[in-house]
Amino acid sequence: MPSLKIATFNVNGIGARLPNLLRWLEKERPDIVCLQELKAADKAFPAKTLETAGYGSVHHGQASWNGVAILARDAEPLLIHRGLPGAEDDTQSRYLEAAVLGVVVGCLYLPNGNPQPGPKFDYKLQWFERLxxxxxxxxxxxxxxVLAGDYNVVPTDLDIYSTRSWLKDALLQPESRACYQKLLEQGWIDSIRHLYPDERVYTFWDYFRQHWQKNSGLRIDHLLLNPILAPRLRNAGVDAWVRNEEHASDHAPVWVEIAPETRHG
Structure with a gap:
């Protein structure tokens, strides 16, 4: 059995970025993909196009905003949860969970929380606690x-080019970072940071002030592995070339390579 490549990618509008997404899928051939910020209702999700490209899918869309999807290469994801359990009255499409190729995959798009303080930041923290x-x-x-997605949290100062102009941003607030730390304390492994403990690795470069050209980035897209999956982690990285494409998302795909499960007996 070959290794599994699991990726997460905030596409920032699947309608506008579908060509970019298809190019990336063809070149990198991830086995499992978590997508965020579809900005498309379910009826507008390009399931047939993705199927032609070799990917089965489940999706939880929302017109104009949010939206998450899970793709599986040459397979069909088996839906477990559409929406975060315990938040059935939440109208925002931010969580999707499916069984895919032997792994339980939680795909999440955590609220941004800006401006803070205010109701959007309160919602971010409430959502985080439910997660x-x-x-x-x-x-x-x-x-x-695996819990994969856009967490909208910069875990530490090592995960941002400079904190100077971001100090008031919801992504860097102590409360946001404390919630992320609470997750890690449950036993989740932050894949990128686990393999690259001292390196500056970025997954997001906004569209302003030539941040991509200057590599002024943030690390906010994370793949957390539970203790059963973590020992199979072999490699992880960021497909930064995707951010350099024309009409690119402001995020790049982040991925992990998981070794095959060892059979005993």
Whole structure:
């Protein structure tokens, strides 16, 4: 059985970025993909086009905003949850969970939270707490689990080019970072930071002030692995070339390579 490549990619509008997404899928051939910020209702999700490209999919869309999807190469994801459990009254499409190729995949698009303080930041923290509660239940399962997506959190100052102009931003607030730390304390492994403990690795470069050209980036897209999956982590990286494409998203895909499960007996 070959290794698995699991990726997360905030496409920033699947309608506008579909050609970019298809180019990346063809070149990098990830096995499992978590997409965020579809900005498309379910009926506008390009499932047929993705199927032609070799990917089965499940999606949880929302017109104009948010939206998440899980893709599987040469397979069909088996839906577990559409929406974060315990938040059935939440109208924002931000969480999707499916069983894919032997892994439980949680795809998430955490609220941005700006401007803060204010109701948007309160919503971010409330959503984060619900995620933490659900993540604890996933930890108790005996399945390999990945929680992948745009967390809208810069975990430490090592994960940003400079904090100077971002000090008031919701992504860097102590409360946001504390929530992320709470997740790690449950036993989740931050794949990129685990393999590259001292390196500046970025996944997002905004469209302003030539931040891409100057490599003024942030690391806000994360793949967290539970203790059952973590020992199989072999490699991780960022497909930064995608950010340099024409009409690119402001995020680049982030991926992990997972070794095959070892069979005993």
């Amino acid at each position: 933490i509660q659900h993540a604890q239940r996933l930890q108790a399962s005996e399945h390999p689990v």
